[in-house]
Structure formats: C-alpha cells, structure tokens
Amino acid sequence: xxxxNGVGFLRGLAWVLPFVSAVALGSPLVAPEKPQVYxxxxxxxxxxxxxxxxxxxxxxxxxxxxxxxxxxxxxxxxQAWQQQLQHSIxxxxxxxxxxxxxxxxxxxxxxxxxxxxxxxxxGLVLVAxxxxxxxxxxxxxxxxxxxxxxAGLARRIAHRSVYASPADTIVPFAHSQRLAIGLNAELVxxxxxxxxxxxxxxxxxxxxxxxxxxxxLEIEKRESEMR
Numbered sequence: 001x002x003x004x005n006g007v008g009f010l011r012g013l014a015w016v017l018p019f020v021s022a023v024a025l026g027s028p029l030v031a032p033e034k035p036q037v038y039x040x041x042x043x044x045x046x047x048x049x050x051x052x053x054x055x056x057x058x059x060x061x062x063x064x065x066x067x068x069x070x071x072x073x074x075x076x077x078x079q080a081w082q083q084q085l086q087h088s089i090x091x092x093x094x095x096x097x098x099x100x101x102x103x104x105x106x107x108x109x110x111x112x113x114x115x116x117x118x119x120x121x122x123g124l125v126l127v128a129x130x131x132x133x134x135x136x137x138x139x140x141x142x143x144x145x146x147x148x149x150x151a152g153l154a155r156r157i158a159h160r161s162v163y164a165s166p167a168d169t170i171v172p173f174a175h176s177q178r179l180a181i182g183l184n185a186e187l188v189x190x191x192x193x194x195x196x197x198x199x200x201x202x203x204x205x206x207x208x209x210x211x212x213x214x215x216x217l218e219i220e221k222r223e224s225e226m227r
Contacts, residue, residue: 035063035095035122035219037212040085042102042128043140044073050198051205055099058209062216063097068104076103078110078142085111094158094222097123097215099208101196102171103140105129105179109148112156123159123215124183125208127196128168130175131182137170150182159215160185163208165193 037059039052047067056065068088071080085107100108105126131148133141154160160183164176180187194200
C-alpha cells in the first residue's frame with residue numbers, strides 16, 4: 001500500500017468540495033474557466049491593423065480572444081482609453097493573458113495599476129512597450145504621467161516579457177529595455193523588426209503566437225493539476 005500523501009489529498013479535496021456542494025444543492029457543475037486573451041492595440045491602430053486579427057484567429061481554438069477597440073486612436077485620450085479598458089477587460093485573473101502593442105502597453109499597465117489589490121494575471125506580453133515620454137510624440141505625454149509602479153505590478157503577474165527592436169524608430173530600444181527591467185521581464189530582442197507594424201512586415205507574428213500558446217498550455221496544465 002502506498003504511503004498517505006496528505007498534501008495531495010488536501011489539494012484534491014479542495015478541488016472536489018465545491019462540486020460536491022453544487023450537486024447537493026442541485027446546482028449544475030461549473031466547467032473550468034476558459035483562458036482569456038486580450039489584445040490591446042496602440043497609437044493610430046484599430047483591431048484590423050498589423051498582426052492583431054491574425055493572432056486572434058490563431059488563438060481562438062485555445063482561448064476566448066478579444067481585440068480591444070480603443071476610442072479615437074488617431075488622437076487618443078488617456079482617460080478615455082482607461083475607461084474602455086475597464087469596460088472591455090474589467091477583471092483579470094490567473095486565466096488571463098494580455099498582449100499589448102506600443103501605446104497600448106502603457107495604457108494596459110495603468111489599467112492594471114487601477115485594479116483592486118487582490119488581482120493576479122497569468123501573463124503580460126508587451127510589444128514595443130514603453131513607460132516614459134517619447135521625444136517624437138509629446139502629444140502622448142499624458143499616458144506616461146504619473147510614473148507607473150512597475151515593480152509592484154510585476155509581483156502580481158506570473159509571466160512578463162517585452163518585445164523590442166533596435167530598429168524601432170518610434171519607441172527607442174532603450175525605453176523598452178528600461179520597461180523590461182522595471183517589470184523584471186524577459187526582454188525579447190528582435191533585430192530589424194522596426195515598430196512591429198504591418199509595413200515592417202508584421203502582418204503575422206509567429207514568435208509571439210508561440211509564446212502566448214505556451215502560456216495557455218501552462219494555464220491548462222495548472223488546471224489539470226488541480227483536478
């Protein structure tokens with residue numbers, strides 16, 4: 001007879017009890033939550049631009065995927081974008097992955113900072129992200145002030161990565177590098193990628209797809225271990 005595994009028993013019991021209660025009360029069993037992926041575009045971009053819809057279509061068999069439509073991307077308002085993210089995403093949890101591009105990165109960070117203290121996020125992937133003013137785009141300064149507590153956010157995000165290219169002429173590579181350091185995130189350097197736009201050759205983004213797929217597999221594995 002195998003030795004009694006108290007930790008395994010308690011873990012299994014913690015998973016079973018809610019379902020036993022549901023049966024006893026005549027309630028239907030609740031299926032495990034399906035992972036959610038949110039894609040947040042950047043400055044002057046809509047859900048139809050660049051690689052956003054492609055990534056959505058590639059991931060739809062594995063998760064519920066939403067490309068957020070942000071108001072007036074040609075002349076964005078930091079406040080209006082925050083309101084839209086609160087409406088489109090609302091709450092996040094250990095089944096949520098957010099992928100954000102460019103200005104969508106700082107908007108996403110500010111959205112996360114506005115959440116109650118008990119939140120957690122499975123993964124955050126920022127493409128050409130930044131959290132400080134851009135000399136070439138002073139009209140976007142309202143998005144970067146006041147500073148973001150990146151270290152505080154990092155403690156609540158299981159997986160963090162920042163994609164950046166030395167060939168980016170919009171967001172300096174050093175800005176993305178600084179953001180990765182602040183978030184204690186992996187910096188993924190992609191040579192000659194520019195700003196990761198369609199005109200830079202990024203109508204598809206296989207490298208990003210593989211990373212997000214890996215995150216979804218981790219979520220599924222964690223769910224299986226809890227069953």
